Amino acid sequence: MLWRALSEEQPGPKWAGLFAEYWPAYREWWMREGEHARATYAECRRALVKHMPELVDLYDQLCELAGGGDKPARFLSFWNPPAYLSGCSQAIWQGPEPVMVRNYDYDSRSFDSLILRTNWGGRTVMGVSDGLWGLVDGVNDAGLAISLTFGGRNVVGKGFGVPLILRYVLQTCTTTEQAGAVLARIPTHMSYNVTVLDENRQFLTAMMGPGRKTLITHNAVATNHQESVEWVSHARFTATVERERFLLQRLTLHREPEETFIDAFLKPPLYSTAFSKGFGTLYTAVYRPRLRQMEVRWPGTVWPMSMHDFVEGGRRVAIPGAA
Template sequence: MKQFFSDVIQFRGTHYDFGYFQGELLKDSPILPNREKQWGPKKDRHFIIDSEKYKELITKIVPGILEEINGLADALQMNIDDAFRLFGGYYLEFVRSGCSIFTDPNFMVRNYDSHPRGYEGRYMLYQPTDQGFSVIGPSMQITGRIDGMNEKGLVMGYNFTHSKKSGDGFLCNMIGRLILETCKDVDEAISLLKEIPHRHSFSYVLLDPSGESYVVEASPRHVAARKSNVCTNHFHLLDEENRYRQEETRQREKTIQTKQMHATNPYQAFKVMNDPANDVFSKKYDASAGTIHTSVYFPKELKAWFVIGPDRKPVIFDFSKWLYGQNINVKRIKGELNYPDPFVNME
């Protein structure tokens, strides 16, 4: 087992200042150099086709994110088109992933399954002073969010279905950020998912303080919503969008449904996902389907749990207290994975 960590990053202020703050941190971080090395000769494919179109789209939904990218570009002394390519969350190549989600009326527990080599190791708490809702959750592509919860208690996580037949649209991580910054409840999130363009096919799992949980199946061609409390890596409504082989994802779905029936509290539900003995936590890291983190969100209490690696006790965040000015004392979330290569935030 090798040690890994996520940095806990907290900020209150405008989006531009948040971007500049992150840019200053990235100057001293190995994230961008490591990512460029990983992309290698493929990096020329990581581009935005039309910068003006991107600016028009993002300005309609969350203009603050455009300001955040401007702040990043200024701090890093970077051409704005390069900043869009790196941080825009639009029309970039995506590495496939796994992921499993279970919801209860009072919480969501989620395993994020992917390749450790691309994981940023940044757990973010951001309270905007210009526009948008405050959000807690891990980042992807700096500006995007892998999962998270906002100040209204809306919780979001997403699961990969496939990247074939891709379209011109936002990536999952930026869609997650758009949902959390702009939507106060599940209904608003479903409406947004039906309005915006999608690059790939993903399920977006939503929960709010009402206790209602929805899975929104979204592809570049169709978006459909259903009530459900379990989600893995296949669609139920948009069957024509599924991958050819679905045995593993359907079996994992059944395992979660069966084992969560015996969980009588949030910690037991967390253990179903985080303890490898329950056959949900995955060690398939080389296949981009190993479990990197397990997160739990409580929309009514505005609390969050987070761990890196298997069979660990969660770090507990009181987001409600943070929203009223009480900073988090935790600087890093540490864990262990059975994988030799580091996250991109590690030397």
């Protein structure tokens, strides 16, 4: 995998170039069930206006940079996208400098491998990209960090792909309390656990899903189920219960240093080697919201990022068994 770190203050030529590069693969994925399985442009834009009005102007700018076509605009809305599954583990370490740590377990062939720093709408956001403006984890200039895991249900409903919801939270919220209110009201098309940590040490995990009310919890750990296991075969394959228990024990039974806790994410049972099956750990992210810093880690490698001293660059990472 070739990872890149890019910064662009406002939507412009860098983002347009990324879209031109990634769009053929995203178009194939987005169209895999046929064009008519996807919402119309009018439906997509109405959903954004209703649920995320603060993003509409930005969305229009990105659609123009993407060429102004119908299909790119519908894709960029994240409204009712195709279903997708991931693994993932995340936790809040409540030490002297609280950190959010997460593993992202997914298919390397369906991943942006991109860290974006933007200042869209005057709000600086830094995080790992999905869909070229959505995020699977990130932090903003108010010291609010956020991350997602799949929630372990195979029900698909009407709603947004969760990476855009994470982008929306970081663009519009400054505290965990504000983020919780947003996560409670925006519909998602699949089930996800979203964990939030702010600079005042406040945190929550929102258990979101179609057809049910979002449950806001004070959980410091999230893996790939919610209150109980509902998709048994997926739970067994991803060892979601075992990973949750392991993390809870690390947080409650052991008083260990920050680095020891982070290092546990780079080893089994948290670190997944199921790369050939599309559920290998593609990276570990460490967020320090009070410092406005993040790190992307792989076994033996740490790539630090600072929001206020962001350095563009690239890294090549070997993924065992990946095509």
